[in-house]
Amino acid sequence: MATASRKQREIRQRELLILDTARRMLLEKGYIGLSMDRIAAEIEYSKGTIYQHFTCKEDLVAALAVQTMTVRRGMFEAAASISGRTRERMTAVGVADQLFAEIEPDHARVEQLLKEVSIWDKASAERRNAALSYETSCMSVVAGVVRDGVAAGDLAMSDGEIEQLVFGLWSLAWGARSIMAASLAIEKFGISEPEAALTANYQVLLDGYQWRPLSTEWDYVATAERIRDELIRQRST
Amino acid sequence: MATASRKQREIRQRELLILDTARRMLLEKGYIGLSMDRIAAEIEYSKGTIYQHFTCKEDLVAALAVQTMTVRRGMFEAAASISGRTRERMTAVGVADQLFAEIEPDHARVEQLLKEVSIWDKASAERRNAALSYETSCMSVVAGVVRDGVAAGDLAMSDGEIEQLVFGLWSLAWGARSIMAASLAIEKFGISEPEAALTANYQVLLDGYQWRPLSTEWDYVATAERIRDELIRQRST
Amino acid sequence: MATASRKQREIRQRELLILDTARRMLLEKGYIGLSMDRIAAEIEYSKGTIYQHFTCKEDLVAALAVQTMTVRRGMFEAAASISGRTRERMTAVGVADQLFAEIEPDHARVEQLLKEVSIWDKASAERRNAALSYETSCMSVVAGVVRDGVAAGDLAMSDGEIEQLVFGLWSLAWGARSIMAASLAIEKFGISEPEAALTANYQVLLDGYQWRPLSTEWDYVATAERIRDELIRQRST
Amino acid sequence: MATASRKQREIRQRELLILDTARRMLLEKGYIGLSMDRIAAEIEYSKGTIYQHFTCKEDLVAALAVQTMTVRRGMFEAAASISGRTRERMTAVGVADQLFAEIEPDHARVEQLLKEVSIWDKASAERRNAALSYETSCMSVVAGVVRDGVAAGDLAMSDGEIEQLVFGLWSLAWGARSIMAASLAIEKFGISEPEAALTANYQVLLDGYQWRPLSTEWDYVATAERIRDELIRQRST
């Protein structure tokens, strides 16, 4: 029994090794530069072994995506469940997003990279469902906080507007990261601290939606810092 | 001389044909499905001829990107130079962005697609510079309107904040389009009219920045409609 | 001892299971589609276990061939030992051949399929010898009936001609089955009942050899039917 | 112009080289042993070049089959159009068949080998049609001679029986060749001249069908020899 589980641990270990290697390769050379041959060479296992873990290239990449989503979702859920006023909790999700990009830059980048690649057709159904579920639940976490804001009277909003706000925050974050990663001109143009700019725009948008207390009435910079420390502390335990 | 210039026209014509074909292929089959062989077959010129126009595949794709940026810049400049209050002009740029996505969906999609592919290393320096310049000037157009807003007293803002605002608008637009194009979950989640949601978030952000007149004081929906008609009219002339 | 023999029975049982599975797979997907992996998956034993029964893929396939030959030989011997005039007995062998194709289509098809694949080089010597012996004895059964015909005065024939006749019958049967199985054109050409045509040609050839009584003097169709029923009855006991 | 046609000749030449190489490889190592890689290595051209001639492996093999059928059909037509009594002409086709196997043994063997392999699904439609047409027309040639025999009163036969006879001759020839090529036991059993045995069985079958003049009334051995010389002479011109 002990023997079997050691083997199993080794296998699981190797799966992680494959994924890590693939992720690095994806980041370095793009989707096109990611090849089964090269992964095999790098991990020093045979190609056949990789195919014992993943049915095809797409399946491997899908696994990468799912892994990333899992990490993100975990961080989002931790953030949303923090205590405080609803806009503080919304801020916390923003902090989580930023933290995710900062602590797990590879995962964050993979997320962007894979958006434009159609891997889901050939990936195993199991993995496809996992992906869909993770993405939906990330959005639901955010929507939940918004609804709590409405319930608490911090925010006045119709039903359709809730989704609109979530979409706005998501767009803002996603777009900013995308531009940071790929834009030729961003530094030339004079945006030296895009991450800070994103955080600021975040609060401006919430102000625009009149989510109380407004940033003129409350120090969200301090809030963000506090939450940040809190989330980091949680992670390390 | 007349002969030479006819020849030149033919060459230019063929270059456009190649680019159009490549763009369509890129959209239909993705970057991986784009092949020099297939382009040659479709345009009924030889592969060698294509290589007389572009030094390599990456150069061709870069040309595609530059072409797209030119179109976008043209639309942005037309929008920014419209008459009216500064926030109306800012709104106009938003309308232009939307119009670009609507009227030139192929160009807009190409823009997204190419963001994640590293083509600039192998593309000719000339082409790379062109891209950089176009992108910068798109942002400058927007920044110009913001500065005009500050100058007109419609908006109070420090220098750094101007770039932050531009970055915010850009993030919002880019992110929204990116999510629309690729997300698995967006419809599931309940955002049925993402384009309208984007427009709304646009104004919410400007409200957040306190750009006068606020959307509570002015009908930007009507403004947008007017400008939209205006821009379309201009294009057709 | 009892335990050992149970074990032995189980092993023999599993060998048959492997062969049955392989045969089905061979028929469904052709020789190329036959893989040790897939067989293992289907029988729910490990690949290693299969290799305990057969030294290599070729050996397994050879075993398949031998199995088929055994079945055919059994049917031939039963047919040849029927009572009646010698040409009736010869007819009986023809009926047996047809019955074999009809009752054991999988075996019959495997026989054809494996003719064109060179498996005998790598198969175990034991298996190769078995194959040779079975094939020879099938022919000997037929040759025996011919010799009986000569002895009975139903047929006038030199020694060499006996083999020629056997070869003729065998060619006719083998060729017809081969054409039925694989020809593109056979239906187009207008042969709608190839099995009946084969039976007829069978008798025509025997008439050509002047084997008495000729088909003009004796109703071999009735004979064939009678024998057919007889053979089927025997099988079921 | 001269240049272009030289190039074209070279290309056609190379196509033949590829086919010859593939045929040899097919005969030596069977269908499974036939690989694009090995062909390329042998002809000392690159793999890519082969793919400029044939769309895929199946297409190449189909071309092989078509080539073979063309040769056979040519020989059949020449034989059927010889002058003489109808059974002599039928005999001529038999001689042609034998000659085909003798002079072009590689082609004859390829025909057998490919019968059991399903290449037609992936081969180009053009080639598939060619194959079907060739096979049908080979049979039609034979059927034509039979009909001439009936018309000339040499043979009494209903319509359905004509196809039956053709099928019989075809089975006999195909089966005999198949057995010769692949049987383990044939020599052991004592058939030392299978080709002669086939020829003899051929005439026995025609005797069985009562095609006049019977072999007891006419020396078909002499006829065959005469025709054989005639066909060989024709070929060399």
Next chain:
DNA sequence: CATGAATGAGCCTTCATTCAT
């Protein structure tokens, strides 16, 4: 004995690029 993870040679196919004509 039974297992099944690991192997790695080999398969078919594609494609950007070059260069003789």
Next chain:
DNA sequence: TATGAATGAAGGCTCATTCAT
């Protein structure tokens, strides 16, 4: 200048066989 045949590295994937457990 235009062509398109030729290249050959590279890609994704399969599979018979072995061997430590």
